[in-house]
Each structure stands twice: as C-alpha cells, then as structure tokens.
Amino acid sequence: MTRKINLDLSSVENREMRLGSIISWDGSASELAEASNYDIRGQKRTGEGGGCAGKKGPGCKLCELNMPFNQQTMCNHSIVGCQVGNIPDCILIEHSPIGCSAIHPRFNLGYRIGLMRRGKEVKNLQIVSTNLLERDMVFGASDKLRRSIRDAYERFNPKAIFISMSCSTAIIGEDIESIAMEMEGELNIPVIPLFCEGFRSKHWSTGFDISQHGVVRQIVNKNPQKQKDLINIVALWGTDYFTELLKPLGLRVNYLIDMASFDELAQASEAAATATFCHTLGSYMATALEEKYGVPQVNASQPYGFAGTDDWLRAIAKIMGKEEIIEEYIASEHARVLPKIQELREKLKGIKGFVSTGSSYAHGMISVLRELGIEVNGSIVFHHDPVYDSGHTEQNTLKHLVDNYGDIEHFTVSKTQQFQFYGLLKRVNPDFIIIRHNGLAPLAAKVGIPAFAMGDEHFPVGYDGIIRVGEALIEILARKKFNQVLQRHVKLPYTDWWLSQADPFILAKHPEILEEGKQ
Numbered sequence: 278m279t280r281k282i283n284l285d286l287s288s289v290e291n292r293e294m295r296l297g298s299i300i301s302w303d304g305s306a307s308e309l310a311e312a313s314n315y316d317i318r319g320q321k322r323t324g325e326g327g328g329c330a331g332k333k334g335p336g337c338k339l340c341e342l343n344m345p346f347n348q349q350t351m352c353n354h355s356i357v358g359c360q361v362g363n364i365p366d367c368i369l370i371e372h373s374p375i376g377c378s379a380i381h382p383r384f385n386l387g388y389r390i391g392l393m394r395r396g397k398e399v400k401n402l403q404i405v406s407t408n409l410l411e412r413d414m415v416f417g418a419s420d421k422l423r424r425s426i427r428d429a430y431e432r433f434n435p436k437a438i439f440i441s442m443s444c445s446t447a448i449i450g451e452d453i454e455s456i457a458m459e460m461e462g463e464l465n466i467p468v469i470p471l472f473c474e475g476f477r478s479k480h481w482s483t484g485f486d487i488s489q490h491g492v493v494r495q496i497v498n499k500n501p502q503k504q505k506d507l508i509n510i511v512a513l514w515g516t517d518y519f520t521e522l523l524k525p526l527g528l529r530v531n532y533l534i535d536m537a538s539f540d541e542l543a544q545a546s547e548a549a550a551t552a553t554f555c556h557t558l559g560s561y562m563a564t565a566l567e568e569k570y571g572v573p574q575v576n577a578s579q580p581y582g583f584a585g586t587d588d589w590l591r592a593i594a595k596i597m598g599k600e601e602i603i604e605e606y607i608a609s610e611h612a613r614v615l616p617k618i619q620e621l622r623e624k625l626k627g628i629k630g631f632v633s634t635g636s637s638y639a640h641g642m643i644s645v646l647r648e649l650g651i652e653v654n655g656s657i658v659f660h661h662d663p664v665y666d667s668g669h670t671e672q673n674t675l676k677h678l679v680d681n682y683g684d685i686e687h688f689t690v691s692k693t694q695q696f697q698f699y700g701l702l703k704r705v706n707p708d709f710i711i712i713r714h715n716g717l718a719p720l721a722a723k724v725g726i727p728a729f730a731m732g733d734e735h736f737p738v739g740y741d742g743i744i745r746v747g748e749a750l751i752e753i754l755a756r757k758k759f760n761q762v763l764q765r766h767v768k769l770p771y772t773d774w775w776l777s778q779a780d781p782f783i784l785a786k787h788p789e790i791l792e793e794g795k796q
C-alpha cells in the first residue's frame with residue numbers, strides 16, 4: 278500500500294503539492310465539490326487509482342483564480358508558534374529575526390484562555406527567539422542557535438525543544454537538522470527541527486502538518502501500550518465538549534496538540550482511535566498515527582448538525598465495537614435537543630447568515646446554521662483542500678454538506694483578503710456573519726453586519742452545539758442596530774470605483790486594470 282505520510286523525512290511536503298490545495302476560487306459549493314474530484318484524488322492517496330490527481334492527467338490541479346497580490350496573510354512559521362509553542366512543558370525556539378515573533382501577544386492570549394477552558398494551570402507562552410540580526414545573516418547563526426538551545430534547557434528544563442525555521446534562516450541555509458541531532462545527543466531530550474519558513478507554502482495550514490509531523494516523529498511513544506478507552510481528538514483551544522459527547526461510549530479524550538503535555542502527546546500512539554473537530558486541521562496527524570501505529574482514524578464527516586454528529590458517533594462506535602448501544606444513544610439525544618431546536622428555528626425564521634472560517638470547519642458550521650433553519654447563500658473559506666490526507670471518501674466534508682444540507686450559491690475561497698470581503702458580503706447581504714480570524718470582523722461591523730467571532734471553535738460541536746449556536750445568534754442579532762449606527766459614521770478606506778465592483782475577483786480576471794490604474 279502507498280504510504281501517505283513519510284515520517285522518515287524531517288520535512289513535510291506542502292499542502293498545495295500533497296493535496297492540491299488552493300487559496301482563490303469563486304462559484305457554488307456543488308461546483309467546487311465536483312471540481313475537487315475527491316474520490317479520484319483519494320484513490321491516488323490510497324494507491325488504488327493510479328497516477329491521476331484529477332480528470333486531466335497526471336498532476337492535474339484544481340483550477341484557481343490567480344490574484345495579482347495578497348493584501349495580508351499569516352505564514353506557517355506563525356502556525357507552528359501557536360501549535361508546538363502551546364505545549365506547556367516544552368519549548369519552541371524560533372530561529373528568526375524578532376519580527377517573525379510579532380504575533381506572540383495574540384497567541385499568548387489564546388493560549389491562556391485555552392488553558393483556562395480546559396482547567397489547566399494558566400501560564401504564558403514559552404517561546405524563545407534567536408533574534409537574528411544583520412550580522413547573523415552575513416556570517417550565519419548556528420552558534421547563536423546552539424547557545425539559545427542550551428539557555429532554554431537550563432532556564433526552563435523542558436521535556437522537548439522544537440526549533441522553527443524562518444524565511445531568513447532558510448535563505449542563509451542554516452542546517453537546523455544537524456544542530457538538532459547534535460543537541461539531542463548533548464541534552465538527552467528530543468530536539469525537533471521544523472521546516473516551516475514562511476515562503477515554503479502559500480497557505481498557513483501547512484504549518485499544522487509540520488507541527489504534527491514533528492510530534493509524531495519525535496515525541497509519540499514508539500512502543501505503545503494500548504489504552505482501549507482513549508480517543509485522540511486533534512483540536513485547538515476549544516472547550517472540552519467532547520468528553521460529554523463521548524462519555525456514553527466509555528471513552529476518555531486525549532486532546533492534541535495545543536495545551537497537551539509532553540506525556541499526553543506521547544500517549545497518542547496508545548489510543549484506540551483518532552478523531553478531530555476539523556479535517557483541515559486533523560487529517561495529517563490522524564493519518565500519520567494510523568499508518569505508523571495502527572491507531573484507526575474516524576472515517577466520517579465531522580460532528581456538526583444532526584447528520585454529521587450521527588455519522589461521526591456511528592463511525593466511532595464501529596471502531597470501539599459499541600454498535601449495539603449507539604442507535605439508542607443517538608435517538609435519545611435527538612429527542613432531548615429537538616424541542617429546544619424547534620423553538621430556536623421559530624425565533625430565527627427569515628434570518629440569513631454568512632460563514633467565514635477555515636476550510637472544513639466552515640462545512641460543519643453551515644450545517645449547524647441550516648439545522649437552525651437559517652438561510653446561508655454565501656461563505657468564504659480561507660483555503661480549500663480538494664482531498665484530505667487519509668483519502669477516505671467518508672471524510673469528504675464538502676460533499677457531506679451539499680448532500681445533506683443543499684448547495685451554497687456563493688462559496689468563495691479567499692485568504693483573509695480585506696479588500697475582497699466588502700464585495701463578498703454585499704453580494705449576499707447577510708443579517709450576521711460567523712467568523713474566525715477576527716481581523717476581518719471589524720469590516721463587517723462597519724458595513725452594518727453584526728459579527729459572531731467564533732473564538733471557541735468547539736462551540737458548535739455535537740447536538741448541544743446546535744443549541745449553543747442558536748442561542749448565541751439571538752444575542753448577536755440584537756446588536757444589529759449598533760452596527761447600523763456604526764455604518765453611518767464610518768468610511769471604508771477603499772475607492773468608490775473598487776466599492777462599486779460587482780465581482781470581487783475582477784483583478785484576477787483582468788490584472789491589466791492595475792497597470793492601467795498606474796498610468
């Protein structure tokens with residue numbers, strides 16, 4: 278069988294190369310699902326379908342709109358910071374100029390809130406920067422890195438040290454792998470090189486894969502003692518709603534990798550299964566654990582809405598050999614939550630929503646809104662993976678959304694581009710937006726649309742998640758008047774010409790407009 282994840286190599290192939298991920302597209306959800314050709318691409322990943330990635334021959338790529346510029350973005354070096362930089366008893370050393378660490382205050386806030394949500398000791402991030410200067414760029418900075426590793430070891434006594442590459446250290450060719458091996462021998466703890474220089478990938482989500490790759494390669498227990506009641510949930514900083522959801526199946530949850538301790542990460546290979554709240558985030562680690570340690574991953578969509586949660590619980594019950602109890606559990610949960618959901622549907626009648634989040638998470642979020650009877654005819658995802666690492670058709674979340682909840686007319690892929698956001702919102706004119714990557718939320722507020730910044734990503738999970746979202750939306754919609762007042766007093770920083778454009782992708786289709794504008 279073809280191996281999907283190569284743990285022999287220290288570096289990870291980018292998502293755009295591995296999965297054919299794109300960052301710019303405009304059309305309906307059903308068109309994107311069809312163009313993605315998940316099944317064929319999945320067969321390629323599982324080695325069943327030969328060499329073609331799509332219909333047009335070897336290497337066929339999902340077509341994307343080429344925008345002439347990016348207004349702003351994150352990079353996978355940053356994502357590594359908010360992943361392995363969030364392991365309480367380990368240290369991350371960023372081998373980079375200090376500017377690459379500028380996002381730490383925001384990450385620190387997220388980390389502290391996350392620790393609080395999980396009932397863990399609240400503390401600050403422990404990330405060290407080698408603070409590269411001009412001189413280091415000319416003469417190299419390997420000794421500075423060695424010194425930083427020794428200092429971090431003495432000062433923090435970590436159980437493992439990660440080293441992250443940046444654009445600058447990649448340009449001057451710093452050999453962090455050799456230094457990591459040398460220091461691992463000296464300190465006798467895992468020292469893990471992560472090749473996450475920002476220009477490596479056009480989408481930040483490659484940083485999730487790089488972080489998970491390092492953990493599975495060098496932290497996970499290589500001689501696992503199986504724990505039959507342990508389930509890995511690849512997650513971020515969300516509240517622990519999974520324990521309650523999985524309790525009837527007699528399962529204990531092991532969250533990976535944010536806020537997990539070294540020992541919790543190590544036991545990932547001992548679990549009975551791996552699941553996730555979002556395949557965009559979790560598919561790489563789940564597939565790596567499955568291939569390397571035989572930990573089966575949950576072959577289902579995601580636990581959102583009735584259809585998704587039912588399928589997800591059934592798939593877990595199948596792995597655990599608990600199929601005889603699952604139907605009764607599902608039926609009793611439906612009966613418990615339905616009266617409240619009917620009440621919310623009445624209150625939310627005639628409301629139109631817009632979802633702007635990471636890729637497969639948006640598929641789940643839209644399912645929840647449609648369960649609540651909310652119209653959704655527009656959405657932005659920040660990138661799109663035409664297939665996930667497992668290649669399993671049961672995990673095709675976009676198809677699951679379209680098949681179970683219908684099409685979305687304007688389903689856009691755009692990487693947090695403020696200047697496009699105005700046109701995308703105007704096109705569908707929603708009553709509210711749900712958003713992650715909150716930098717975009719103020720723009721919605723300025724055009725009179727209340728924004729629900731979904732900080733706790735587990736909020737919509739499971740049957741109770743439908744109720745949680747419905748109740749929160751009633752509070753969010755009550756702010757509409759405030760946003761309308763705000764709109765009257767705010768001027769957007771764009772020209773009237775740009776604000777009057779009907780097509781937010783006109784610059785991709787006619788880049789010559791930019792040249793004409795300069796004349």
Ligand code: SF4
Pocket residue numbers: 352353354355373376377378442443444445473474475476
């Ligand atoms: S790694 Fe590169 S892209 Fe990322 S913050 Fe540093 S310079 Fe910017």
